[in-house]
Amino acid sequence: MGSTITLHNVAKTYPGGQPALRHISLSVAASEFLVLLGPSGCGKSTLLRMIAGLETITEGELHLDGTLANDLDPSERDTAMIFQNFALYPNMTAAQNIGFPLAVHKQDPADASRHVEAAAHALGISHLLDRLPGRLSGGERQRVAMGRATVRQPSVFLLDEPLSSLDARLRTRLRLEILSTTRKTGATTIYVTHDQAEAMALGDRVAVLRDGILQQVDTPRSLYTLPANAFVASFVGIPRISLIHGTVYAPIDGALSLSLGAQQLFLPVPLSRDHQMLRVMQGSPLLIGLRPEAVRIAEPTQATPVERALTAIIEHVEFQGHETLLHLSLGGRPADVPPQPLHDTPKPTRSITSSLVHRLLHHTSLPSKQRITADSPVTLPHAEPPSTRTGELVIRAGSGTNHRRGQHLPLLVDVRNLLVFNHQGERVSPDPTHIPDL
Numbered sequence: 031m032g033s034t035i036t037l038h039n040v041a042k043t044y045p046g047g048q049p050a051l052r053h054i055s056l057s058v059a060a061s062e063f064l065v066l067l068g069p070s071g072c073g074k075s076t077l078l079r080m081i082a083g084l085e086t087i088t089e090g091e092l093h094l095d096g097t098l099a100n101d102l103d104p105s106e107r108d109t110a111m112i113f114q115n116f117a118l119y120p121n122m123t124a125a126q127n128i129g130f131p132l133a134v135h136k137q138d139p140a141d142a143s144r145h146v147e148a149a150a151h152a153l154g155i156s157h158l159l160d161r162l163p164g165r166l167s168g169g170e171r172q173r174v175a176m177g178r179a180t181v182r183q184p185s186v187f188l189l190d191e192p193l194s195s196l197d198a199r200l201r202t203r204l205r206l207e208i209l210s211t212t213r214k215t216g217a218t219t220i221y222v223t224h225d226q227a228e229a230m231a232l233g234d235r236v237a238v239l240r241d242g243i244l245q246q247v248d249t250p251r252s253l254y255t256l257p258a259n260a261f262v263a264s265f266v267g268i269p270r271i272s273l274i275h276g277t278v279y280a281p282i283d284g285a286l287s288l289s290l291g292a293q294q295l296f297l298p299v300p301l302s303r304d305h306q307m308l309r310v311m312q313g314s315p316l317l318i319g320l321r322p323e324a325v326r327i328a329e330p331t332q333a334t335p336v337e338r339a340l341t342a343i344i345e346h347v348e349f350q351g352h353e354t355l356l357h358l359s360l361g362g363r364p365a366d367v368p369p370q371p372l373h374d375t376p377k378p379t380r381s382i383t384s385s386l387v388h389r390l391l392h393h394t395s396l397p398s399k400q401r402i403t404a405d406s407p408v409t410l411p412h413a414e415p416p417s418t419r420t421g422e423l424v425i426r427a428g429s430g431t432n433h434r435r436g437q438h439l440p441l442l443v444d445v446r447n448l449l450v451f452n453h454q455g456e457r458v459s460p461d462p463t464h465i466p467d468l
């Protein structure tokens with residue numbers, strides 16, 4: 031059975047450096063498979079090495095099975111770590127490498143050799159036991175490293191990008207082997223990767239890190255459908271979510287709409303609870319997130335009650351074999367993921383009175399003849415200038431389709447699948463991560 035791992039407000043600053051990790055609080059259940067996901071340099075390996083005891087903890091507490099472990103020696107933690115380069119001893123055979131942890135713990139040689147053979151058998155490398163690492167392929171070396179990690183049946187497996195040096199096909203196969211090996215032993219596993227597809231395929235839950243700050247810990251499905259912020263939304267999912275600058279228009283006597291620059295999406299009435307929440311974002315700059323599956327190519331006459339029509343121009347056609355990706359221009363502005371707001375910095379808040387004044391000003395600032403209604407095209411105040419970048423929306427088309435650059439396309443957007451973020455990148459719809467001001 032695996033150990034529980036709990037981090038309370040853990041931070042790490044290397045001597046003379048910037049903080050590598052800030053205020054990490056995280057609980058990993060016994061036997062859970064947790065993936066740490068994030069771009070290079072975000073602190074994944076540092077966190078893993080602190081759990082293994084290979085790096086000191088600057089601040090906060092680490093508990094293994096409920097026991098404070100900050101100052102425990104690595105050998106007292108019952109963890110096994112697998113590194114990116116496998117770190118095998120080059121002068122030892124595969125059998126000696128696998129048996130090394132048993133030799134260190136002075137296990138009886140006959141017992142040790144039985145355990146080595148059992149581990150090798152489980153990993154399908156019994157025929158390689160006499161070979162030196164230099165005469166093994168990358169995949170075989172990875173299996174020897176797994177054998178060395180599993181032979182003592184540790185309570186915790188810590189894997190630091192164990193497959194990143196292998197080719198794509200081998201990676202896909204070995205990640206399933208890793209999953210089945212860790213499941214069989216029941217060990218709690220923390221697996222570091224910067225590959226979102228690997229994270230989604232493996233993790234019971236995935237913890238996303240950015241610049242040393244934990245963004246979200248959730249199941250792969252929740253990360254995809256309810257990302258806490260624009261960074262998580264754009265890190266998870268292929269092709270990447272399209273983020274477009276937008277604004278809410280909520281005239282008192284008209285339909286609520288989202289402007290995407292030159293075009294608008296009127297939200298269906300009666301408004302859903304999530305769309306009602308958008309009313310308070312009136313006038314604020316927003317990022318509208320569209321995943322490819324929220325959009326289909328079809329004429330406005332085919333729209334269901336939850337779909338709204340847009341028109342697009344094809345900027346680029348990307349043939350992928352099983353599908354084609356279309357890069358489209360809607361006449362809006364593509365948005366970048368906003369920079370990391372530091373949670374140490376207090377968030378500026380608006381008082382209720384100033385929020386009311388702000389909203390009233392915005393409601394009354396539209397001259398009545400410019401008020402937006404569902405059926406009349408309008409000129410929007412402060413419309414964003416059109417983008418000069420290549421297409422702000424990426425959607426999928428079947429592999430057999432024959433689309434060309436410059437072609438006009440009718441689109442239907444399922445407005446239930448819109449993801450809306452505020453200018454700091456926090457999700458405001460659906461299900462806001464914070465209740466908006468007011």
Ligand SMILES: Nc1ncnc2c1ncn2[C@@H]1O[C@H](COP(=O)(O)OP(=O)(O)OP(=O)(O)O)[C@@H](O)[C@H]1O
Pocket residue numbers: 044045047050068069070071072073074075076077224
């Ligand atoms: N020994 C060290 N001394 C000083 N700074 C370090 C040390 N190790 C890592 N860092 C810094 O800490 C930060 C986090 O590094 P870390 O290796 O944990 O990131 P990572 O997410 O694992 O990156 P990668 O995916 O590239 O391995 C980086 O800014 C890195 O430069």
